[in-house]
Amino acid sequence: MRHIRTAARALIITDNQLLTIKMRDRSGIFYILPGGGQRHGETLHEGLKRECLEEIGTEVEIGPLLYVREYIGKNHEFRKAHHAFHQVENVFRCTLDDPGKIGPGSEHDKKQIGVEWIPLSELPNRRLLPEAIKAFFKDGTFDPGTHYLGDLN
Numbered sequence: 001m002r003h004i005r006t007a008a009r010a011l012i013i014t015d016n017q018l019l020t021i022k023m024r025d026r027s028g029i030f031y032i033l034p035g036g037g038q039r040h041g042e043t044l045h046e047g048l049k050r051e052c053l054e055e056i057g058t059e060v061e062i063g064p065l066l067y068v069r070e071y072i073g074k075n076h077e078f079r080k081a082h083h084a085f086h087q088v089e090n091v092f093r094c095t096l097d098d099p100g101k102i103g104p105g106s107e108h109d110k111k112q113i114g115v116e117w118i119p120l121s122e123l124p125n126r127r128l129l130p131e132a133i134k135a136f137f138k139d140g141t142f143d144p145g146t147h148y149l150g151d152l153n
Contacts, residue, residue: 005087008048009035010060010094016140018123019102021055022114030127031118033091034060036109044090052094056115057103063093066142069130069149076153093142129153 011033012019020031034055038047045062052060069089073082096102102115118126123134132152136144 002084002086005085006038006044007036007087007089008038008044008051009033009089009091010048010052010062011066011091011142012060012094012096013120013140013142014096014099014117016120017117018120018128018137019056019096019099020116020118020128021109021112022116023109023111024113025111028127029113030129031116032129034115035089035091037087044092048092048094053105054107055105055109055112057105058096058098058101060094060096063095065147066091066093067144067147067149069133070151071130071153072151075151 010019019034021034023030023032034052035048036051036055038044042050048062049060052058069091071085071087071089073085076082118128120137120140123137128134130153132149133144136142
């Protein structure tokens with residue numbers, strides 16, 4: 001039996017820039033929001049705080065839930081590698097006490113090569129996953145219009 005993985009991610013906008021994790025795989029550079037998988041016995045907030053410390057080296061203040069997104073690997077571009085992967089991702093608006101404290105973190109994902117602030121005006125030209133969320137950035141803010149985005153990448 002396959003399990004569904006739950007995850008939490010942080011959407012952080014400061015000075016019209018989005019904080020991202022810079023990744024590289026065989027297809028090139030891409031960006032994702034900080035965060036990751038929830039561990040057994042951990043709340044989504046606890047998991048998000050841990051993941052951010054690991055990936056961006058600093059604490060985050062967790063705000064409201066912005067949206068829930070599913071990722072069913074067999075339905076998307078990485079289907080060969082992710083054919084049996086199913087994740088439910090909870091994305092929270094977060095803030096940083098001091099954006100200058102961002103650092104390398106204590107533990108990176110395998111494909112993580114850095115942390116990068118992307119100006120919102122440059123998002124259309126960057127490979128941000130999931131691509132569908134790019135349309136929700138408007139006038140320096142983020143509004144998906146709904147809390148459940150469904151299965152997308």
